[in-house]
Amino acid sequence: xxxxxxxxxxxxxxxxxxxxxxxxxxxxxxxxxxxxxxxxxxxxxxxxxxxxxxxxxxxxxxxxxxxxxxxxxxxxxxxxxxxxxxxxxxxxxxxxxxxxxxxxxxxxxxxxxxxxxxxxxxxxxxxxxxxxxxxxxxxxxxxxxxxxxxxxxxxxxxxxxxxxxxxxxxxxxxxxxxxxxxxxxxxxxxxxxxxxxxxxxxxxxxxxxxxxxxxxxxxxxxxxxxxxxxxxxxxxxxxxxxxxxxxxxxxxxxxxxxxxxxxxxxxxxxxxxxxxxxxxxxxxxxxxxxxxxxxxxxxxxxxxxxxxxxxxxxxxxxxxxxxxxxxxxxxxxxxxxxxxxxxxxxxxxxxxxxxxxxxxxxxxxxxxxxxxxxxxxxxxxxxxxxxxxxxxxxxxxxxxxxxxxxxxxxxxxxxxxxxxxxxxxxxxxxxxxxxxxxxxxxxxxxxxxxxxxxxxxxxxxxxxxxxxxxxxxxxxxxxxxxxxxxxxxxxxxxxxxxxxxxxxxxxxxxxxxxxxxxxxxxxxxxxxxxxxxxxxxxxxxxxxxxxxxxxxxxxxxxxxxxxxxxxxxxxxxxxxxxxxxxxxxxxxxxxxxxxxxxxxxxxxxxxxxxxxxxxxxxxxxxxxxxxxxxxxxxxxxxxxxxxxxxxxxxxxxxxxxxxxxxxxxxxxxxxxxxxxxxxxxxxxxxxxxxxxxxxxxxxxxxxxxxxxxxxxxxxxxxxxxxxxxxxxxxxxxxxxxxxxxxxxxxxxxx
Numbered sequence: 249x250x251x252x253x254x255x256x257x258x259x260x261x262x263x264x265x266x267x268x269x270x271x272x273x274x275x276x277x278x279x280x281x282x283x284x285x286x287x288x289x290x291x292x293x294x295x296x297x298x299x300x301x302x303x304x305x306x307x308x309x310x311x312x313x314x315x316x317x318x319x320x321x322x323x324x325x326x327x328x329x330x331x332x333x334x335x336x337x338x339x340x341x342x343x344x345x346x347x348x349x350x351x352x353x354x355x356x357x358x359x360x361x362x363x364x365x366x367x368x369x370x371x372x373x374x375x376x377x378x379x380x381x382x383x384x385x386x387x388x389x390x391x392x393x394x395x396x397x398x399x400x401x402x403x404x405x406x407x408x409x410x411x412x413x414x415x416x417x418x419x420x421x422x423x424x425x426x427x428x429x430x431x432x433x434x435x436x437x438x439x440x441x442x443x444x445x446x447x448x449x450x451x452x453x454x455x456x457x458x459x460x461x462x463x464x465x466x467x468x469x470x471x472x473x474x475x476x477x478x479x480x481x482x483x484x485x486x487x488x489x490x491x492x493x494x495x496x497x498x499x500x501x502x503x504x505x506x507x508x509x510x511x512x513x514x515x516x517x518x519x520x521x522x523x524x525x526x527x528x529x530x531x532x533x534x535x536x537x538x539x540x541x542x543x544x545x546x547x548x549x550x551x552x553x554x555x556x557x558x559x560x561x562x563x564x565x566x567x568x569x570x571x572x573x574x575x576x577x578x579x580x581x582x583x584x585x586x587x588x589x590x591x592x593x594x595x596x597x598x599x600x601x602x603x604x605x606x607x608x609x610x611x612x613x614x615x616x617x618x619x620x621x622x623x624x625x626x627x628x629x630x631x632x633x634x635x636x637x638x639x640x641x642x643x644x645x646x647x648x649x650x651x652x653x654x655x656x657x658x659x660x661x662x663x664x665x666x667x668x669x670x671x672x673x674x675x676x677x678x679x680x681x682x683x684x685x686x687x688x689x690x691x692x693x694x695x696x697x698x699x700x701x702x703x704x705x706x707x708x709x710x711x712x713x714x715x716x717x718x719x720x721x722x723x724x725x726x727x728x729x730x731x732x733x734x735x736x737x738x739x740x741x742x743x744x745x746x747x748x749x750x751x752x753x754x755x756x757x758x759x760x761x762x763x764x765x766x767x768x769x770x771x772x773x774x775x776x777x778x779x780x781x782x783x784x785x786x787x788x789x790x791x792x793x794x795x796x797x798x799x800x801x802x803x804x805x806x807x808x809x810x811x812x813x814x815x816x817x818x819x820x821x822x823x824x825x826x827x828x829x830x831x832x833x834x835x836x837x838x839x840x841x842x843x844x845x846x847x848x849x850x851x852x853x854x855x856x857x858x859x860x861x862x863x864x865x866x867x868x869x870x871x872x873x874x875x876x877x878x879x880x881x882x883x884x885x886x887x888x889x890x891x892x893x894x895x896x897x898x899x900x901x902x903x904x905x906x907x908x909x910x911x912x913x914x915x916x917x918x919x920x921x922x923x924x925x926x927x928x929x930x931x932x933x934x935x936x937x938x939x940x941x942x943x944x945x946x947x948x949x950x951x952x953x954x955x956x957x958x959x960x961x962x963x964x965x966x967x968x969x970x971x972x973x974x975x976x977x978x979x980x981x982x983x984x985x986x987x988x989x990x991x992x993x994x995x996x997x998x
Contacts, residue, residue, distance in 0.1 A: 307750060321813045324467075334902055336731065343712050345711060346726055348361070372704075387411060394747055398621055407655045413670070421581075421618060440610040441845050443605065444605060449569055451476055454575040455982075460886075505547055511598060514565060525600070528852070573592050573601070575611055583980045631790070685715045691968045706723075707721060708723070711896070725763055728753035734782075803820045876936075916948060916951060916954070920946045940967065965981075971983075
């Protein structure tokens with residue numbers, strides 16, 4: 249009898265794989281064009297998710313002709329998810345943006361040359377600022393471009409163009425974790441390494457469907473030799489919940505109450521590591537007083553989790569030797585996500601499960617370079633993890649960059665949602681969108697699209713001219729994609745990875761880095777960035793900026809050392825890997841084979857070196873269920889073969905074949921029966937903001953009173969409710985009030 253974990257092990261063969269091999273000879277192998285035998289191989293870090301897998305790209309005359317997963321990369325060890333295998337395919341798409349496009353007087357996007365595009369960009373953005381002030385222009389960036397480009401954009405916008413407000417789409421995936429870590433640990437510092445998946449004896453996954461969203465991380469769990477207990481806390485019985493050893497299914501958005509209930513039981517049973525808590529934390533007495541009210545009976549009544557399951561979960565966490573707690577979007581994308589994340593951190597601290605192998609309160613990020621954005625985008629934080637509000641930080645950054653300190657703002661920019669609101673108020677009149685698709689991905693999509701149309705000038709810089717946002721633009725700037733440029737990524741475990749140019753960008757498309765370089769010159773601030781000649785020169789500047797910061801990378805020997813995949817921050821000179829011996833990091837006994845976890849010494853980045861135990865009173869979701877909309881809409885990743893808005897993954901026939909052939913709404917059998925709905929029928933899913941059609945998938949895994957729709961469909965965000973965590977400003981995509989029924993004759997078509 250196979251264990252649940254073994255049942256989810258990636259398989260080399262199976263009906264779907266066999267069909268794909270019949271229909272596409274060579275599926276699962278590097279796709280080498282005839283007559284282009286590889287003559288060399290180089291390694292790149294995958295450009296999709298935050299896992300940070302190594303891919304060996306096979307070259308013919310310096311150009312990529314195929315790829316395979318890197319066998320010796322510490323992240324993926326020869327494995328790749330479907331997206332990784334197809335990483336090169338989106339580069340050859342027929343709808344690539346190949347020349348600048350400018351909207352003419354008839355409302356049509358027409359090709360123009362780069363000189364015209366740059367002159368138009370500069371003239372119109374400066375005109376808006378001249379009439380409405382510097383803060384009337386903003387930018388929205390991404391976690392999909394390399395770190396050096398993020399840094400260049402943020403510095404150009406803030407220090408060169410006088411832009412006050414700029415944010416990134418990483419606000420949609422990791423802002424909650426950032427704030428939670430900063431407040432609890434004193435710095436945005438995910439403490440773990442992927443080796444912890446293999447060393448835990450208890451793993452708690454909260455709002456995280458690793459099997460689908462991060463399959464290579466799941467494979468690390470499969471490799472765990474300790475027969476771990478795998479507790480999955482999720483309203484749905486996801487693929488991961490089915491593979492775990494205990495599924496805890498709270499009512500949607502009651503997870504904060506559940507976590508306080510777990511703390512109550514742990515404290516009441518004496519499972520607190522008092523030696524660790526007393527030496528390394530503050531706030532225990534206050535937390536204990538707070539959770540005293542969260543009795544098992546109360547928590548069970550509010551969450552729907554029975555008392556026995558609550559106590560069993562608390563016992564596993566409280567008595568396990570090596571307990572790790574992992575969370576992702578199910579926690580982050582919530583109206584109270586920051587406090588929920590901090591409640592997870594509290595459990596790790598209470599039980600002393602941090603700083604040791606197989607432990608930690610561990611946030612898993614979404615995008616390939618969200619961690620790079622967190623440290624270097626110059627939006628919520630000053631370059632290198634510094635603070636806009638601290639004069640000594642502004643002076644340090646100004647000195648290293650050779651700029652006047654007066655050009656550095658004294659506070660961070662507005663968050664994404666406030667920039668969107670600023671458009672509605674007429675305060676933001678010009679917007680520059682880089683490598684993201686706001687018109688698809690932003691919450692309450694219909695409202696977002698209408699607001700973008702109100703702008704005086706919208707610029708979209710992207711690989712493709714066909715995204716929903718690019719189609720609304722006044723100016724489109726064609727950008728190179730992953731593997732058509734150079735730079736670095738930072739993955740979820742703080743590991744640096746390399747991106748190299750192994751393919752030519754089509755037409756007149758340029759890397760984002762050199763678009764920023766050209767805009768700086770056209771704007772008249774090129775001299776400010778005279779040292780920013782290429783990505784590696786910027787990497788060296790960023791190293792200087794991190795000196796004496798928790799994220800210090802001054803010890804890295806340039807791109808050559810990053811290329812090995814063994815660098816995790818912090819990485820000072822004294823932390824360098826001795827590649828001639830064991831691969832261990834000198835002076836750090838926790839860093840075997842380049843695996844570096846934080847807080848082994850119990851010292852945190854707060855002024856007193858202690859972690860903070862933090863809490864609040866739970867609040868219900870802002871949108872209430874009603875007779876008209878009695879069901880809770882849950883959203884999330886629907887398949888391992890698609891990525892976010894599908895802008896790139898939709899270009900691959902293989903990934904399209906692996907994905908569902910239609911959009912499906914999961915609905916419980918009892919809810920379906922009440923509405924006369926059968927499996928496979930086309931139904932209408934409605935909220936007070938809009939509607940979409942989908943096929944009904946009748947399944948008990950979603951739970952009564954709830955429905956689930958994949959986030960990848962452009963129509964899903966017609967339904968979502970624009971609620972935001974008050975601390976992180978992250979949108980709450982995971983809860984909205986909807987109804988599902990058979991379509992009515994008056995329903996608008998999709």
